Amino acid sequence: MADGETIARERIERLESLAREAVAADEEDRARSYVRRARRVAERHRLRLPRSFERSTCDACDTYLRYGYNARSRTQSGHVVVTCDCGAQSRYPYE
Known part of the structure; x- marks a missing residue:
C-alpha cells in the first residue's frame, strides 16, 4: 500500500470519528460536512469507505446516522432496513 493511501485511510477514519462526535453534540451540519469530506477523500484516492462508515451514513443527504435520533x-425478512429522517432507506442482509 502506498503512503498516499495510508494517509487517506487515516484521514477517513479521523473524519468518521469527528462526524460521530459532532452528531453527539447536536451539530448536524458539521457532521454532514465531515461525511462529505471523507467521501471526497475516498473518491480522490479511489478507496472504498469502511463498512462501518458506509452503514452509518445516509447516501441521499450525507447525514451521519444516530439510531433513535435521526x-x-x-428487521424485515433477512434484511436490516435503515430509514433516515430524509426518507431514504438502506437495506443490509444479516444471518
Missing part, C-alpha cells in the same frame, strides 16, 4: 432501524 434514523430508524427495522
Whole structure:
C-alpha cells in the first residue's frame, strides 16, 4: 500500500470519528460536512469507505446516522432496513 493511501485511510477514519462526535453534540451540519469530506477523500484516492462508515451514513443527504435520533432501524425478512429522517432507506442482509 502506498503512503498516499495510508494517509487517506487515516484521514477517513479521523473524519468518521469527528462526524460521530459532532452528531453527539447536536451539530448536524458539521457532521454532514465531515461525511462529505471523507467521501471526497475516498473518491480522490479511489478507496472504498469502511463498512462501518458506509452503514452509518445516509447516501441521499450525507447525514451521519444516530439510531433513535435521526434514523430508524427495522428487521424485515433477512434484511436490516435503515430509514433516515430524509426518507431514504438502506437495506443490509444479516444471518
